[in-house]
Amino acid sequence: MTSLEDRFVGAARGAGATADEADLAAAGAYLLSRWSEPQRQYHDVSHLTAVLDIVDEHAALARHADRVRLATWMHDAVYDPRALGDANERDSADFAEGLLTTLGTPAEVAAEVARLVGLTAGHATGDDDPDGELLCDADLAILAADPERYAAYTEAIRREYAHVPDDTFRAARAQVLVSLLELPAIYRNEPLRERWEARARENLEQELRKLAAGREMLRAAQPRRPQPRRDLP
Known part of the structure; x- marks a missing residue:
């Protein structure tokens, strides 16, 4: 496994995924293939890595850091520059919930990761949402x-x-x-x-x-x- 795949496996395990190591590693590799698609010029593996690094550095700000890490992996898993409105974020959220459920992640965790992914459409969080705040801040760090x-x-x-x-x-x-x-x-x-x-x-x-x-x-x-x-x- 690459170091990035290792990070995905660790986050999935920390969030309660029960799939075996090989399946988790395959999911990480598949996600990396998505982040490497040719239409991506900014929303690519470099962006993924940068956001993950910020989440790791400031993990103490989160309530459930591994859920934020998984949301980072998923937040641009679907990315089509020609899509309208928040279609990419909605599709990424649906994709996240489906994949994490397949990997044996508890249903409430998969749903929460999907919710976090959806926040990146407008980067607006409600009160008492430290996980959402960290994800949105990390995603906007490039600014x-x-x-x-x-x-x-x-x-x-x-x-x-x-x-x-x-x-x-x-x-x-x-x-x-x-x-x-x-x-x-x-x-x-x-x-x-x-x-x-x-x-x-x-x-x-x-x-x-x-x-x-x-x-x-x-x-x-x-x-x-x-x-x-x-x-x-």
């Missing part, structure tokens, strides 16, 4: 990256949505950024908020300015329609 890494992230997102015209992409991306900036806090856990909040907001605001400048450049480059002569009837 607080240094400028070079943040730029690489935005470029990868654009490649994932290469099928979307520039003007449509800029408008949709701007809407996402504004919705994040309008949150009272992007990060819910205080230690992570103290580390990441200011930097994330700076990155988001700078990207918004670039998107606005790009829209203006697109408008300027479009040929103007000839105006009718005023002396003609």
Whole structure:
């Protein structure tokens, strides 16, 4: 097994999965094959690993850390850039519950992991949800990256949505950024908020300015329609 597969097996065991070692390892390998699909430019194994590392580092913030780890494995298990709305998150949640049930995970645990996966559609958690808060904070950690890494992230997102015209992409991306900036806090856990909040907001605001400048450049480059002569009837 690879080290990542080992991490999946450990999380599944910790969450109560009763399948044998070979089946758990096969499930981990299958998940890695999903995370390695060619349409993924950002939502790939590197993203999975980064989120897992943050969850491991801050596991003490969670109530059930292994459930959060499993939700990390599952949260983009289904990823189609052409899907509409929250279809990817809903399908990933359904996939998670089905796979974990097959692996002998208790039904209430499989359902809870599916619930956690669903939270990543809007990254909104309710009161007293430390597991959901840690998952959402870890998933959004990239927003607080240094400028070079943040730029690489935005470029990868654009490649994932290469099928979307520039003007449509800029408008949709701007809407996402504004919705994040309008949150009272992007990060819910205080230690992570103290580390990441200011930097994330700076990155988001700078990207918004670039998107606005790009829209203006697109408008300027479009040929103007000839105006009718005023002396003609």
